[in-house]
Amino acid sequence: MAEQKPKNQDIDFTIIGQGLAGSLLAYCLLNAGKRIAIISDGKQSASRVAAGLINPITGQRFVLAEKTPAMLKLASEFYTAIETKLGIRCYFPTPLIRLFNNEKEKVFYEKRLLQPHYTPFFSTKPLSEQQLVNAPFGGVIQLQAAWLDTNTLLDALADYFISHDRITHLPAQTNSQTTTIHCEGYKIKYNPLFSWLPLQPAHGEIIHCESKSKLAPEITVKSKWLLPTSQNTCRIGATFEPHISEPTQQEQSKNALLSFVSSLKKDNEFNLLSHQAGIRPATLDKQPFIGFHPHDSNHAVFNGFGSRGSLLIPWYAKLFTETLVNQSKIPAEADIQRYESLCV
Incomplete structure (x- = not known):
């Protein structure tokens, strides 16, 4: 270019x-x-x-921030307008399967169901046995998620x-x-x-894999995430290593991500295509x-x-x-x- x-x-x-x-x-x-x-x-x-990833409900407590619905609407309109203007496809609204890590997360989710403004973000459709692999505490389908x-x-x-x-x-x-x-x-x-600003950079790694079998289209999250990018390819991430100051590919991180995807999709085989590392520009108070x-x-x-x-x-x-x-x-x-x- x-x-x-x-x-x-x-x-x-x-x-x-x-x-x-x-x-x-x-x-x-x-x-x-x-x-x-x-x-x-x-x-x-x-x-x-x-x-x-664009996930409106975040954290172990299933938090929906006050401005998130408005941000979601604007992001959808913004990216769709860019797609039209530039003649590309880059914004993909996709349901997200959230698997509970423990009973505590399940309780938080059940409490959120009692709050009306959370209703549009959860599906009432039960998860299938295939979707609940390695999920003893269950899970839920989150709506209005997407990936860019x-x-x-x-x-x-x-x-x-x-x-x-x-x-x-x-x-x-x-x-x-x-x-x-x-x-x-x-x-x-x-x-x-601007070095005086309290940046809290966080090192993270992802892998890109090819699957032997066809993948379901939903994003799956259980601490880490699996994001299908086609019927037979996916991205898996992400690690969190705040002590690493520059992008560095770690063998143990790669193995942890491969282990994660194998635990989610026990009936499938994955071949590693690439392994990447980056530094998230996070901040002390989680605001930009x-x-x-x-x-x-x-x-x-x-x-x-x-x-x-x-x-x-x-x-x-x-x-x-x-x-x-x-x-x-x-x-x-x-x-x-x-x-x-x-x-x-």
Whole structure:
């Protein structure tokens, strides 16, 4: 894929980083009529390793966050519109089979059933014996889940930006009159402008496998997840290793993931196709980092979306575009002003 430098003209915003955060924010700004430049180091981002899972109900307590229904609606509309515009398929609404790890999880689920706003997210259809393999505590089918093919999306967006002459390689000079937005993922911890933000990067690994038998289309989750990408291929993940600081493929992680899929699909055989590692840009309070540097308003950050980036980024990209274009207020939960006291 050939890359070109932006034409020699004034630009409004320079975006550093071409993962999902940088790419979707760039797309929103272009659609708002702004002139942008995207600076990429050409290396693989964590977004290309991520599963792209969109799961509205999370954690052992089956939590549905207040803004999640609105975020789901916007994400569906956002990705569908991109599919139409770019002529691709990248967004796949898919039921999710959630297998309980213990009796405690089952009790939390039963309590959620008594809350009316949870009703649209659970199917009343019982799971089959085949779906309940290695699930002594049972499980449930969660609705309104989906997965995002991040590689297809990022490749298509890269071509779109190239067609608009928007991409350049590092190193590059940024115009001091423009706003530079830092979307480097976990590498923000090496950025002297924003290294004070309390990032909690988490190393994770996934594998891509081919199955001997046809796979059911549903996503299956039991601590780890199995995501069918075709009738005979799937992605399995993900490990969580906060002590590893750089993407590194671990043999023990690969074996743990292979063991997981074998325990779920005992009547099937899987051949390993690939093994990948990445660093999730998670944060201390599990909220993203968005906003302007306290002492230099020419620099901003759009980062820290962790493992829920496929759901969160469209929502916050739209909101931050409104901030950048129309000076609207950044949502308090995401505004880096909450950590301003750490910037010295």
